[in-house]
Amino acid sequence: MSQPNRPLSPHLGVYRWQISNTLSIVHRLTGVMLSLGAVVFTVWLVALAGGPDAYLGVVGVLRSPLGVLALAGWTLCFFYHLCNGIRHLCWDAGLGFEIAQARASGKAVVAAAVVLTTAFWLVVLTGSGS
Amino acid sequence: MEMRSPMGRALGLGSARSGFGHWWGQRLSAAALVLLGLWFAVSVLGLVSTDYWAVAAWAGEPLHAILLVLFLGTLLYHSSLGIQVVIEDYVHGPVAHVAALVVNRFVHVVLAVAGAWSVIALSAGGQA
Numbered sequence: 260m261s262q263p264n265r266p267l268s269p270h271l272g273v274y275r276w277q278i279s280n281t282l283s284i285v286h287r288l289t290g291v292m293l294s295l296g297a298v299v300f301t302v303w304l305v306a307l308a309g310g311p312d313a314y315l316g317v318v319g320v321l322r323s324p325l326g327v328l329a330l331a332g333w334t335l336c337f338f339y340h341l342c343n344g345i346r347h348l349c350w351d352a353g354l355g356f357e358i359a360q361a362r363a364s365g366k367a368v369v370a371a372a373v374v375l376t377t378a379f380w381l382v383v384l385t386g387s388g389s
Numbered sequence: 390m391e392m393r394s395p396m397g398r399a400l401g402l403g404s405a406r407s408g409f410g411h412w413w414g415q416r417l418s419a420a421a422l423v424l425l426g427l428w429f430a431v432s433v434l435g436l437v438s439t440d441y442w443a444v445a446a447w448a449g450e451p452l453h454a455i456l457l458v459l460f461l462g463t464l465l466y467h468s469s470l471g472i473q474v475v476i477e478d479y480v481h482g483p484v485a486h487v488a489a490l491v492v493n494r495f496v497h498v499v500l501a502v503a504g505a506w507s508v509i510a511l512s513a514g515g516q517a
Contacts, residue, residue, distance in 0.1 A: 265392065291475060294468040301461065301504040307448060308507035311441045341426055344419050351416060382434050 282365045286343045289336035296333040334379055339372035411470060418467040425460040449511040461504040469497035 274280070299321075306317040320326050346364050349355050355364050432453075436444050447453055476489045 287471075287475065290468075290471045294472055297461075297464050297468050298500060300464070301500045304448075304457070304461070304504045304507040307441075307445055308510040314441050314444075337426065337430070341423060345423060348416065348419060379430065379434070383437050386434065386438065 278362055278365050282343060282368065286340060286347075289340040289343075292333065292336045293340055296336070299333075331376075331380065335372060335376045338375040338379070339368070342368040342371045342375075411473075415467065415470045418463050418470070421459075421463045422467055425456065425463055428456060429460050445511055448508060449514060451512065454508050454512040457508045458505050461508075462501055465497045465501045465504075469493060472497075 303317055303321075306313040321330060346355070346368050349364075355361060432447075436447060439447075448457060472493050473490060476486070476493060480486050480489045
């Protein structure tokens, strides 16, 4: 039954660590983190419908030092997963498959995620006045 | 190169059956989330310095309520597909595997219904 000429998955023990597989793993990790973020987003919406007391309780947790740290982490996960997701959609359309292109787009995705996260928090911290 | 097994060929099974729905749903929701996610991120920037009443009024406006439900629903659909793949890859054992897949779907549907109800309640103007 077995067909020895089928392509094999890379054997992780002998697979050289490089930017492409690192970014792939980070894509999955940030996706799992964002699923947790979706739970918090839903809790926030339910609290908003629940009234001021419930809302301020949730916002109080989110504005605590640990809460802000988590929100900053989620922002980075969001922008990374967004940018790298667009990279994946380009691949699905058949674009950017050359190794040099894939490495360049990978670096661009990391840079864009850091820049967008920094810009987002600059607006939050300077614009909120609190 | 022939990629299909003899059994798969005999049964007429292969790609582009049930697996395609998952793959396509993930891509379609990803494309929608690019737009909805950016809309939500920009919206949050406008809401961080406002109080409860301003946020509640914002969420209850028809356009915002519709986009919030679309964003939440698409986000949770995309999330359920992604977590499903992670479970299929890492959770082994017949009972744990199926249990994790069922819990994954249940949790995502509960979150979607709770979130959508909240937005509808806000849109209707009253607190719950």
